[in-house]
Amino acid sequence: SAVISQKPSRDICQRGTSLTIQCQVDSQVTMMFWYRQQPGQSLTLIATANQGSEATYESGFVIDKFPISRPNLTFSTLTVSNMSPEDSSIYLCSVGQGSGKLFFGSGTQLSVL
Amino acid sequence: GESVGLHLPTLSVQEGDNSIINCAYSNSASDYFIWYKQESGKGPQFIIDIRSNMDKRQGQRVTVLLNKTVKHLSLQIAATQPGDSAVYFCAEIYTGANSKLTFGKGITLSVRP
Numbered sequence: 001s002a003v004i005s006q007k008p009s010r011d012i013c014q015r016g017t018s019l020t021i022q023c024q025v026d027s028q029v030t031m032m033f034w035y036r037q038q039p040g041q042s043l044t045l046i047a048t049a050n051q052g053s054e055a056t057y058e059s060g061f062v063i064d065k066f067p068i069s070r071p072n073l074t075f076s077t078l079t080v081s082n083m084s085p086e087d088s089s090i091y092l093c094s095v096g097q098g099s100g101k102l103f104f105g106s107g108t109q110l111s112v113l
Numbered sequence: 114g115e116s117v118g119l120h121l122p123t124l125s126v127q128e129g130d131n132s133i134i135n136c137a138y139s140n141s142a143s144d145y146f147i148w149y150k151q152e153s154g155k156g157p158q159f160i161i162d163i164r165s166n167m168d169k170r171q172g173q174r175v176t177v178l179l180n181k182t183v184k185h186l187s188l189q190i191a192a193t194q195p196g197d198s199a200v201y202f203c204a205e206i207y208t209g210a211n212s213k214l215t216f217g218k219g220i221t222l223s224v225r226p
Contacts, residue, residue, distance in 0.1 A: 043202070045213055100147070100214055101159060102159075109154070
């Protein structure tokens with residue numbers, strides 16, 4: 001399985017600011033995904049990060065709020081823009097093998113004041 | 114106003130006993146299923162998977178059972194240990210084109226010493 005490094009591991013941010021989360025994988029992967037996990041809840045897919053093209057967003061998530069970059073096959077960033085307390089969540093990067101199985105980074109715990 | 118988050122159901126088990134964690138999945142077309150374990154402060158970790166052409170699969174101390182008739186998945190953990198305390202998620206996917214892994218609500222397993 002791939003080793004996924006995500007940073008920062010946690011942050012406390014002020015309302016109205018933006019935070020960029022980085023995800024680095026130790027091998028080239030085709031499929032990278034960003035998930036959100038709100039407190040005490042399950043995982044919700046934000047978007048699929050496509051290398052060389054725009055990310056594909058799920059219903060309820062938009063590029064202006066969650067811009068994503070995927071400059072190569074080992075790296076991606078997710079930005080949480082113009083944050084509000086409702087954005088307080090764990091944000092998780094994951095990579096897929098094509099079979100459906102996903103592997104996850106350790107996540108970024110975001111608190112917005 | 115105050116927001117109220119969902120609280121995951123909890124299963125409390127005596128150390129050394131067997132645990133059974135149940136999951137009802139939603140899509141009758143799903144053909145691949147995964148159990149994940151998430152410890153506090155970490156990302157979900159793959160435990161075991163099963164394809165829809167099987168009804169049982171065993172790993173080390175874990176067994177997954179699939180009942181497609183009633184869309185039910187279970188994870189059995191033998192001789193439960195304190196290190197098994199975590200949140201467990203089932204996930205399903207139809208491995209056709211453009212399908213996404215969908216996560217269940219999650220169950221907290223608490224192991225009593």
